[in-house]
Amino acid sequence: MKTAISPKKQVVTKTETPKTYKSGKAAGEAKARQIEKVFDGADWSTFKKQD
């Protein structure tokens, strides 16, 4: 006898890993490194320094 097996429905939930820091300074430094990483490889010719 053949038994139909249905694949289990996978529920993917995007969760965010909580980040806790010992101090505001440590958190600030982490954010600074994050934004540097985001801007890594940016085309700085598109960055408007002056209005």
Place this chain on the structure above:
Amino acid sequence: MDSPYYTFTASDDATVFWFESANNDKIVEKEVRYTATFLPDMYSLALLDVLPDGTVSDVSRPRQGDVEKVLATVIQTIHTFLATRPTATVAFAGSADARTRLYQIATVRELSKVESMFVLQGYLNGTFENFVPGIIYAAFAIRLKQPKP
């Protein structure tokens, strides 16, 4: 910048700001911190929750129901910070996509009222562009408009 915002205090060098988010009979201490990056004259912005044990978190979700007022306060601190560093740029990204969108919504609302003062650029796929409402950016860069010579 006439949206309701919380009264805040600032450090002597105007790089750290504190205020209390008070809603639904609950008070959450908030900290806004500007940190120099390795990029010239560019500072990152961190919006933090000060937890009861003294540690801070960038992703806690107090569900205070006052997101708009909190972010309006952040915009106020940007203005104060840049007033002391007129050539600096403040860059910020959300700690998650949902939070980035929250930043974007609040930023658009607040900055649309003071377009004459700020230059706002969105960053996406390696390039900066003048902010366009409706586009979800990975990060933002904001600075004061320089006076015309």
